[in-house]
Amino acid sequence: MMLKVDGLRKIFDGRVVLDGVSFEFDAGERLGIVGRSGCGKSTLVKLIARLIDADGGSITFDGEDITRLTGVRLRAVYRKMQMIFQNPEEAFNPRRTLGWSVGEPLRRWSMPNVEARVEELLKAVGLPVELAKRYPHEVSGGQCQRAAIARALALEPKLLICDEATSALDVKVQAQVTGLLRRLSVERGIALLFITHNLAILPTLVERVMVMHDGRVVETGAVEDVIKRPQSEWTRELLAAEIFSTEAN
Numbered sequence: 239m240m241l242k243v244d245g246l247r248k249i250f251d252g253r254v255v256l257d258g259v260s261f262e263f264d265a266g267e268r269l270g271i272v273g274r275s276g277c278g279k280s281t282l283v284k285l286i287a288r289l290i291d292a293d294g295g296s297i298t299f300d301g302e303d304i305t306r307l308t309g310v311r312l313r314a315v316y317r318k319m320q321m322i323f324q325n326p327e328e329a330f331n332p333r334r335t336l337g338w339s340v341g342e343p344l345r346r347w348s349m350p351n352v353e354a355r356v357e358e359l360l361k362a363v364g365l366p367v368e369l370a371k372r373y374p375h376e377v378s379g380g381q382c383q384r385a386a387i388a389r390a391l392a393l394e395p396k397l398l399i400c401d402e403a404t405s406a407l408d409v410k411v412q413a414q415v416t417g418l419l420r421r422l423s424v425e426r427g428i429a430l431l432f433i434t435h436n437l438a439i440l441p442t443l444v445e446r447v448m449v450m451h452d453g454r455v456v457e458t459g460a461v462e463d464v465i466k467r468p469q470s471e472w473t474r475e476l477l478a479a480e481i482f483s484t485e486a487n
């Protein structure tokens with residue numbers, strides 16, 4: 239098992255924000271996590287990535303209990319698990335070129351041939367190598383997100399966690415980036431955890447989906463089944479909200 243989350247619990251200011259979340263998935267699998275804003279998706283992701291500490295439950299990643307890991311051993315986990323966030327421009331140092339930033343994990347881990355690797359990584363995400371010389375504010379949101387994906391791939395992670403990674407992009411670019419993520423996951427055997435409030439983009443990207451509401455998992459299943467035959471009222475509510483927003487656009 240690549241990742242096993244068991245009874246995860248998080249309390250913020252006396253309020254239970256995650257209440258016994260459990261799920262697991264295998265190497266190379268792609269899982270979507272959906273739920274309306276505030277249901278606890280980002281908190282779950284931050285716990286898995288060990289950016290914040292859990293108040294209960296456990297996280298096993300790649301055969302190791304990482305729930306309370308610290309120091310050098312946690313650093314080794316960070317290398318195998320990479321994250322992509324909503325606003326790519328904020329993820330980069332504005333004073334550094336994109337090429338510098340994409341190569342940063344390689345330099346940090348004293349890897350050889352950084353320049354050639356950066357070129358390879360840019361090509362892998364469909365960016366022209368000239369883009370290495372540009373600064374984050376000099377490229378489009380989609381290009382910047384591709385660069386963030388390139389950087390995340392640098393250390394050949396086993397798991398890529400995307401938290402609303404395409405939510406700030408327009409619909410066409412969103413489809414291009416999800417297409418890229420799927421291809422990279424398939425070709426490189428990288429497991430993908432894709433968090434979104436938008437169920438509609440999941441069928442082309444993931445096989446399985448987990449629906450959250452109010453800090454709990456309310457439904458899990460094959461993505462097609464969940465969309466066609468939602469079992470939970472919260473899933474139906476999410477689907478209805480999407481039809482409405484599509485009509486409004």
Ligand SMILES: Nc1ncnc2c1ncn2[C@@H]1O[C@H](COP(=O)(O)OP(=O)(O)O)[C@@H](O)[C@H]1O
Nearest residue numbers: 250251255273274275276277278279280281282
């Ligand atoms: N650092 C924090 N301190 C206090 N409350 C927080 C903190 N982070 C998140 N929350 C609260 O936890 C709940 C879940 O937030 P979040 O995980 O960001 O939801 P989602 O990503 O699904 O929109 C929200 O009610 C949010 O206000």
Ligand SMILES: [Mg+2]
Nearest residue numbers: 279280281402
């Ligand atoms: Mg969030």
